[in-house]
Amino acid sequence: MEPKNRLNEDVDQVNDTIARVRRRGGRLKDQQVTLAHGAGGKASASLLQHVFFDEYGNDLLAQGGDSTLMDLDLQGGKLAFSTDSYVVNPIEFPGGSIGELAINGTVNDLAVAGAVPKYISVAFILEEGLDIETLRRIVLRLKEASDKAGVAIATGDTKVVPKGKGDKLYITTAGVGVVPADRVPGFARVAPGDRLLVSGPIADHGMSVMMARGDLAIDAPIESDSREVASLVAALLDAVPDTRWMRDATRGGVATVMNELAETTGLGVVLEDEAIPVRPMTRAACDMLGIDPLYVANEGTFIAVVPEAQAEEALAAVQQAGAPEARLIGRIVEKPEACVVLVTAFGGTRMVDKLVGDPLPRIC
Amino acid sequence: MEPKNRLNEDVDQVNDTIARVRRRGGRLKDQQVTLAHGAGGKASASLLQHVFFDEYGNDLLAQGGDSTLMDLDLQGGKLAFSTDSYVVNPIEFPGGSIGELAINGTVNDLAVAGAVPKYISVAFILEEGLDIETLRRIVLRLKEASDKAGVAIATGDTKVVPKGKGDKLYITTAGVGVVPADRVPGFARVAPGDRLLVSGPIADHGMSVMMARGDLAIDAPIESDSREVASLVAALLDAVPDTRWMRDATRGGVATVMNELAETTGLGVVLEDEAIPVRPMTRAACDMLGIDPLYVANEGTFIAVVPEAQAEEALAAVQQAGAPEARLIGRIVEKPEACVVLVTAFGGTRMVDKLVGDPLPRIC
Known part of the structure; x- marks a missing residue:
């Protein structure tokens, strides 16, 4: 590798980091989740943009609205559909977090039914007072898990409950996949x-x-x-x-x-x-x-x-x-x-x- | 209407009621939700059978397992996918309950995207100590709403969180529907x-x-x-x-x-x-x-x-x-x-x- 390229890479890295810090730090002023983040107004939109979309925005979520439309070729097979709520305590533990669990658990339920997992929905119930940085970490891990599993985050929701009516955060995912016609274990x-x-x-x-x-x-x-x-x-x-x-x-x-x-x-x-x-x-x-x-x-x-x-x-x-x-x-x-x-x-x-x-x- | 038919109807009604009471009262001993109901063992299975399946059991749920397989004819259209968590307080109010909301909210999100709603998943996060009778009432209303909306409950999940870590119950539904090829508002x-x-x-x-x-x-x-x-x-x-x-x-x-x-x-x-x-x-x-x-x-x-x-x-x-x-x-x-x-x-x-x-x- 030539020195010049190396330098360019370093500069690119710094720029990336600056952009990332700016994007993350500069826009969402709140340090903690508030009830307003769940009320469907400006605060909700800001949380959505600067925590969720920053981490896992994609073409499907960019459709906006409360439903996402997508192509699916069943090729004569069946649709597989699965859901689970995740309430693990603590939300971070050696080897994982509630973020990976919420993806892997639902993806795995589809997989063992013989399905190829395709799309996943992610719904958060946040407790008032949750650190935004903790939420960001979970969201990032969730995104990485979805990439690894080859499943696209297609739609989602965020609700906020008052302090003492939740436990940091709960996540509910639902997944859809396709079971090829010749592959139905049972x-x-x-x-x-x-x-x-x-x-x-x-x-x-x-x-x-x-x-x-x-x-x-x-x-x-x-x-x-x-x-x-x-x-x-x-x-x-x-x-x-x-x-x-x-x-x-x-x-x-x-x-x-x-x-x-x-x-x-x-x-x-x-x-x-x-x-x-x-x-x-x-x-x-x-x-x-x-x-x-x-x-x-x-x-x-x-x-x-x-x-x-x-x-x-x-x-x-x-x-x-x-x-x-x-x-x-x-x-x-x-x-x-x-x-x-x-x-x-x-x-x-x-x-x-x-x-x-x-x-x-x-x-x- | 002839008296004899009327009498038969009455008898049928009484029998229905007895069967219903027996089915409901006779099997699940617990009066309140406990942490064991969420642990995936015998208590979970009992709650599932005697509260959820009694009210809304169907062929899809009878498949067992954590994924449900189903036929879906997209006919060249698109798949619509939507999710929402419901955390309304109180859970019952004039004109509805969290049960209807959880169905109608998600069905409506699909409908306004131009989709014909088909299948819905229902995931419960129950707070320890919740009255089983209250839960039953919500489940029944949820079932009635799904019938009215013409959407089949395809898969579900139940988790239990300790007292003080929830608020009676939260429900997350995800729905899938089909948007005909010629019908894509935007x-x-x-x-x-x-x-x-x-x-x-x-x-x-x-x-x-x-x-x-x-x-x-x-x-x-x-x-x-x-x-x-x-x-x-x-x-x-x-x-x-x-x-x-x-x-x-x-x-x-x-x-x-x-x-x-x-x-x-x-x-x-x-x-x-x-x-x-x-x-x-x-x-x-x-x-x-x-x-x-x-x-x-x-x-x-x-x-x-x-x-x-x-x-x-x-x-x-x-x-x-x-x-x-x-x-x-x-x-x-x-x-x-x-x-x-x-x-x-x-x-x-x-x-x-x-x-x-x-x-x-x-x-x-």
Whole structure:
């Protein structure tokens, strides 16, 4: 690289930074969110422009108005539609924030339904008094997550509630995607003999959020697994189009998702304790708190049921697509009917029931 | 009607009621929302089944999972996508509740974009301690509103936040609809000479909510205008396909929407004070509180810009479709550029600026 080019680059960088600072600092005078920001007038417009549009403005949002119109080619497939509210506390934690969660959670719900995620809506409920800088950080992370997931922010909304009627901010996203006509995984396709694949170590998200709350006697550097899985799912479906069923193991963790699978299909699910990946730090934290990692929420980890004959192929595809810690963790059996069993390292077995209590509230 | 049939009807009614009471009362033991209802386990499933599905279960929701797949025929048109969070306080008020608002608001945003609303997602953020009976009532009203608007509840979510971190409940809906290829109103089509049509009396919603809060010195029986306007928009577009532009006058009221129109088009908007319908009770309440009805939110009232030559036809179509109090209230002019002017009964004029302060927070 020539010195001159280098200099130009530096100057460009400085100019970019100045423009950015000017754009950010110079226009929105408020340091905190006020009720006026939610009233639909000038203050609302200013917040919209100088926080949201500055970070993630695009052609779709530039349409203005309260609806966005877009092209969508279903090519004989189906429309997939999903929504989730995110109320995680704290809003920032090792490995992520409510911003990434709000994108990844909804994108992943679409992906595991066999859909290619296309568009997402983002609705904020802000608490009066929230720092604008915190909001900006969340919005930036949300934008980066949407870019990574290849999903376009198409429409949004902002409301403000009085101090004490919210908790910094809540985000609700809804996503639409397209399921190709030849790609509809579903409970009905699951059969005895099929294998279970998990895309990565479990329980990191829930334990990371627990640690970040700081109200426990222990502290461990655990990072959330928050990520989009659409790219992993695409690789899996390319390699093994006959993949039976997929689900991301969010609230209630792997145990709850497996119970849903067993209940709905009437088949048995056998999990091999030894095979289920859990990071040592996460396992240690779970042990100390008496929490079973099977029940802890994940935000970037999904379970797939794959045909036995293609199980290794499926595993290789997911590992190579960016999830090297994916594992085969169990299988579908005819009996015991409609329940989930864990086989331990010592050859013992125990039932894995659905989550009853509430060990970890507000995890997403 | 014969006595025997009458009797059978009565018996059927009693049976219906028993079934309903049994279904409602007999299964969900909790009287109030708890944090466990939001944790994704058994309690969540029970709330989902016995409150939400009992009221609005349908084939789409029965798919289970976190995404819903559906058929959609775009027929060469565009997909319309819209979202809004609803944080109105109180959650029930004369003429409506947060349940109807959450459906009508989003349906109307789609409708005024020229779309036929098809599917809607519904995400609840519940505050711990909320009465289950209150929730049921809201859910039922939401279901009734979706039936009226002809939109299917396709997917949803429920989160619970601790007491003091919410306010009974917040709802976020997202809607998808289809805009026929030949039906794309937009700012670009607005031209000097065009007339302005309002679909009904303004300011009822905001004033109704204000009254319902009960913290004012006055009290007046004002009902919200909350309703779907998709049927009105359909009638208008049938009668006058050349309708230029539409918008529902929600947060910030007619004044804010008209300012947006003026700013975006660079044209002037002239409103005739005398022609703008305001119910006497609403006007009296506004006068007493020193609030200009032009800035008060509506939830079932839209503004359309129509070609001058077909203005009367447009008005008749909307009136006959179920909005007898619709009126023509002004016109588009070349100058003054990019601003909104109100012509008073005495021939005076005054500028109508955008909303700056926040007279009515949490109105939707």
